[in-house]
Amino acid sequence: MSSTADNFPASITLVGAGKMGSAMLSGWIAMGLNAQTITILEPAPHPDLEATCKTEGVALNPPLSALTPAEVLILAIKPQMLESVAPALSPLVGPGTLILSILAGKRIADLAARLPGTSAIVRAMPNTPAAIGRGITGVAASSSVTERQRGMTDALLGAVGAVEWLASETLIDAVTAVSGSGPAYIFYLAEALAKAGEAAGLPADLAARLARATVEGSGELMHLSPELTPAKLRENVTSPGGTTAAALAVLMADGGLSPLMRDAVAAAQRRAGELSG
Numbered sequence: 001m002s003s004t005a006d007n008f009p010a011s012i013t014l015v016g017a018g019k020m021g022s023a024m025l026s027g028w029i030a031m032g033l034n035a036q037t038i039t040i041l042e043p044a045p046h047p048d049l050e051a052t053c054k055t056e057g058v059a060l061n062p063p064l065s066a067l068t069p070a071e072v073l074i075l076a077i078k079p080q081m082l083e084s085v086a087p088a089l090s091p092l093v094g095p096g097t098l099i100l101s102i103l104a105g106k107r108i109a110d111l112a113a114r115l116p117g118t119s120a121i122v123r124a125m126p127n128t129p130a131a132i133g134r135g136i137t138g139v140a141a142s143s144s145v146t147e148r149q150r151g152m153t154d155a156l157l158g159a160v161g162a163v164e165w166l167a168s169e170t171l172i173d174a175v176t177a178v179s180g181s182g183p184a185y186i187f188y189l190a191e192a193l194a195k196a197g198e199a200a201g202l203p204a205d206l207a208a209r210l211a212r213a214t215v216e217g218s219g220e221l222m223h224l225s226p227e228l229t230p231a232k233l234r235e236n237v238t239s240p241g242g243t244t245a246a247a248l249a250v251l252m253a254d255g256g257l258s259p260l261m262r263d264a265v266a267a268a269q270r271r272a273g274e275l276s277g
């Protein structure tokens with residue numbers, strides 16, 4: 001069986017090292033990827049990024065003319081930059097290059113049209129807990145992506161969390177609506193719980209601390225209990241006729257949280273479709 005290290009590419013060009021790009025870089029270095037195989041193109045590098053590149057030996061902003069196509073070209077710029085950046089990137093894409101894009105809303109066909117040097121393209125939708133190595137990324141591949149290129153994708157994205165391969169690119173908008181945008185729903189849950197605590201008579205700062213720690217701790221408990229479904233974890237803390245059951249009767253009623261969440265996810269999915277192109 002091949003190890004993660006066997007699946008690291010021989011060379012990587014990372015275009016855009018903002019929040020996501022930097023999180024991936026940290027993950028790769030932590031997993032032992034040879035930093036000297038990485039080249040970063042980033043017009044406004046954060047001082048922390050400059051320091052990391054210097055310490056680890058990552059090439060930061062070498063002249064484009066000095067670069068040849070890497071085994072993997074990773075796009076982590078803002079999606080609206082793609083059109084203006086693509087012409088300069090074209091010489092960095094050869095027939096053996098895998099393009100790995102995390103650009104929200106940019107379809108495989110858009111990427112193929114902008115960067116025609118290869119047909120091997122992977123489109124990924126990560127989420128913000130990638131910043132702490134606890135993200136989850138939905139991934140779709142063009143038909144010419146090889147097993148080796150899938151392995152490289154698993155190794156590179158696996159450095160910042162879980163990776164889920166999608167049967168079809170059409171599922172990306174739904175992934176965006178569930179896990180891409182999902183962290184914001186959970187943060188909002190913490191806000192709403194804090195507000196409810198205030199309404200129940202708690203001082204605002206105490207209510208905020210209670211709500212925050214409850215969301216943090218519950219997420220961690222779920223993380224540490226992979227054998228238990230969320231439903232089982234919920235049942236385990238719900239005594240019949242008790243206080244939790246009283247609240248859940250409201251949340252789980254017709255017109256409660258479940259249909260509201262379905263509508264919210266559908267709205268995000270619709271919007272993801274509108275923004276694609």
Ligand SMILES: NC(=O)c1ccc[n+]([C@@H]2O[C@H](COP(=O)([O-])OP(=O)(O)OC[C@H]3O[C@@H](n4cnc5c(N)ncnc54)[C@H](OP(=O)(O)O)[C@@H]3O)[C@@H](O)[C@H]2O)c1
Nearest residue numbers: 016018019020041044076077078079102103104126127128
């Ligand atoms: N953050 C998330 O949770 C998340 C989730 C899913 C998908 N994504 C996708 O990930 C991508 C990056 O998001 P992010 O949150 O990391 O954004 P970000 O922090 O703004 O990072 C984008 C970086 O690309 C740089 N850049 C701009 N023009 C460039 C060029 N010509 N060449 C190279 N680099 C260039 C930007 O520099 P400037 O600051 O100078 O413009 C910035 O540092 C986006 O396409 C987004 O859709 C992000």
